[in-house]
Amino acid sequence: MERQEDSMKNKGIVFGIGAYVFWGFITLYWKLLTDVSPLATMCYRIIWSFIFMIAFLALSGSWSQFVKELKRLWENKNYLFLMILAALLISINWFTFIFTVSEGHVMEASLGYYINPLVNVLLATLVLKEQLSRSGKIACSLVVIGVVLLAIQTGKVPYSSLIMAFSFSIYGLIKKRIPISSMTGLTVETFVMLPFSLLYILFVSPIGFMHYSVQTNLLLMGAGVVTVIPLLLFAEAAKSTSYITLGFIQYINPTIMLLFAVFLFHETYSLAQFTAFGFIWLGIIVFTYGTTRTVMKTRKLAK
Template structure:
């Protein structure tokens, strides 16, 4: 039974990362729509989809209780509001990057993300680095600096994606809410702002009279492609060891990298290779440091 649970967890986690990895292709279908408008629809339709899910699985009373608890707890309310803002910035940056032919920068951002999480843990949670983690952070910094100086352009897209997603993870750690309720509440908080933004837009791509057009379907589907991988990930992470989650998370940026180079023909120069090389080496050292003991333990159990 435990092996079946592990297999199911792997399927869920891999499914989540595959969807995230192929997501650039989805946004490219509507790359002519402004990133802000796409984001507004992503938030609104994610909220609607999550409400349908909560109702379908008969979790509405629990959702209402969670909302009341958060309203009574100022720290929780502030943290989940900040999480909503931070993930919205992350989504906006990601959509803009993909539709502005910066898929490689987006990929680099999600490679850097775990290393930014380490830095936040030191600053906010007062955690201490071991020797391997220190080397990882230094190598990753060298990769970013090399890319900056070789191109003369600061890779703000990569760093903004990495920092916002790391902050989102930190805030989610502070507020322990089930994934289903969490995403519903986060999108609910930002939905009024998204609706106001769309209302004041001079022109809207979305049109109710012609709701079945490809643009409308893709914009409405943004809620589905946002919620499903998050729910799959939450289900998978509960069933498999953290070590496995750590290795699987690099499926998404690796797919993004390949999509950027081979499908959208973005330039992958020697400078990119050297910079990514620093990041990949940093990640290998980091993963070896963090997951060495769980992996050994798993091997002993198997034998």
């Protein structure tokens, strides 16, 4: 029995690492779509993600579960409203990320995912009235110092990073209140935004539907696949991997992005910026240490 549990945990860790590595490398994918505007790319991502999810639900035998969860949403109008709000937030997050990467600010995009976990803690304190620990207060203060230093050094507030972090954190907060699977959630979210995406592509965009080169069209179709795969990997990881472990490996994604920004895309990375990121990394270390210590104490008390 213990061997089986260990095997499940190890499998979960592999899935988790796979998800975050995948999310890190997606940065390169959006860089390939230079012929498509960020807004059009987001619309195609929504369209093809919805198509891919419908196909996946049908082929994986999850259709009956999907229908049951849809009925649950329809019967509870509060859940339905929250799903619409979640769809709007994830679309904002996707667009901001694609726009930031396409504009050559991969480092700024990585910052959004570095500070995201601490924004989660901040929102839990403000919205859910959870008690913020001493390590949490120190960590949030360090991150604020880092962001302010970046704003002073670059002469502008890192709006993209903040929009990405807050939109995804609020999105996560909303999703926790809705008792449906991640597969159903993504399908409904993309369906909500599907009419707006189609309207833009068919009637507003200066370039017609899929009127690009064969290579670009294939990349746009693949946008649905690269959106869904890491989500499914993460969903599997979350089932058997501890909160602490996921807390550690979640920083794989922004670290990969930061390395791409510096060594592949040659974005400016001065000593001043390194100092600002140093405060943010220190905040992350304090936060991770505090979280780990709290969970360990809780486990000891439970025994």
